[in-house]
Amino acid sequence: MDQKYLDLKMGERGAILSIFVYICLSAFKLTVGYIANSEALQADGLNNTTDIIASIAVLIGLKISQRPADQDHPYGHWKAEPVASLVAAFIMVAVGLQVLYTAALSVFDRATEAPDPIAAWTGLFCAAVMYGVYRYNRRLAQKIRSQSVMAAAKDNLSDAWVSIGTAVGILGSQFGLPWLDPVAAVVVGLLICKTGWEIFREASHDLTDGYDENQLEVYKKSIFEIPGVKGIKTIRARKYGSSSVVDVVILVNSTLGIGAAHDISVDVEDALTKAHDVIEVHVHVEPNY
Structure with a gap:
């Protein structure tokens, strides 16, 4: 039992890392997006601000799970972890739907001014960083067998996809291919919604006492x-x-x-x-x- 509590404590590292990286990348994307006149990169930066909330929810869930059993919770507070996963899933689905909605609007957007190419390279750089965070959190989640840390890892991966989609759209505008932006956004939005649904299904299955x-x-x-x-x-x-x-x-x-x-x-x-x-x-x- 003591090892279980130590594992939950270790899982906090992944949530804290995600929060720190999201804060840095969101500020970076918003700044470069404003300078490079890229609405796509600015939107990606705003997306990362919502991910901060999801990571904070995971961190809170891990901390609550470490509380010992008490009079109101004779079986302990372990289920705070899947509840945190549910919060992360809801936020991911909301972001995915927002990406799809933005893609639909961009079809009717007749703006022709292409943003500075630095915005695309910024998106690719941020995608690489997020992929590294995903790999770290995934290994950590597998080591301590934490559902909420794995949900955070999947959220990290979805954000890497969002940044790649953003870069593809920006690069497409450089070569007169504006249709690449909505196509990439639709694919990314569907991937995010799919990941969010999988996290929701697993967490809700556990909360309703489902078992393999x-x-x-x-x-x-x-x-x-x-x-x-x-x-x-x-x-x-x-x-x-x-x-x-x-x-x-x-x-x-x-x-x-x-x-x-x-x-x-x-x-x-x-x-x-x-x-x-x-x-x-x-x-x-x-x-x-």
């Missing part, structure tokens, strides 16, 4: 390997953030005493907590007639 059936079969296999277990009547599991809690009813020989049956239940608990990193196991023993 294949993982339950893995648990069953480990339980049946324990001497004395004659069968499994029921097995259920639910997620608390990135951690799992398992409830299982096992069948043992009806002639066993209470002490022997209890020892088998302890073996089941140890097997699941050590082999599968389950934080808590509730075992009920029934006789197998």
Whole structure:
């Protein structure tokens, strides 16, 4: 359990890094966009300001998840993490829809003045930076198995795509191909919405106590390997953030005493907590007639 709290503490690094980078890049894009007369780059900079809010939500979710169980939350505050992922998903979908809306408006925009090419290079540079942040957060999320940090990583990647789309549109205007801008924006907008939907689906699945059936079969296999277990009547599991809690009813020989049956239940608990990193196991023993 202590390691779980340390992992959440480590996850804060990813959120803090995202906040710092978003602040720097948004200021950079807005400044260069204004100087280079690029509305696309300025819009990209404003997009990053909304991502600051999403990263702050992830950071708050990680901090709340570290709180121990109390009278109002006897199971702990683990579910603050998927709630933070939901907030990030909503913001991503909102940004994706905004990108699509802007692309639709640009079709009717007859402006012909092309921005300075430096705006395109700025977009590509920012995309490279965001991709580096994405790689860092993705590795961190996989290491600590954090849903909210992975959501932040996917948000980082979507912003890299936005910057690439911005650069493509600006470069297209340099060569008299204004249609590249809305096409790139539509593709990027759809990618962002798709990523946001995937994060929302995963977080809402966990919050409604959904669980991977294949993982339950893995648990069953480990339980049946324990001497004395004659069968499994029921097995259920639910997620608390990135951690799992398992409830299982096992069948043992009806002639066993209470002490022997209890020892088998302890073996089941140890097997699941050590082999599968389950934080808590509730075992009920029934006789197998």
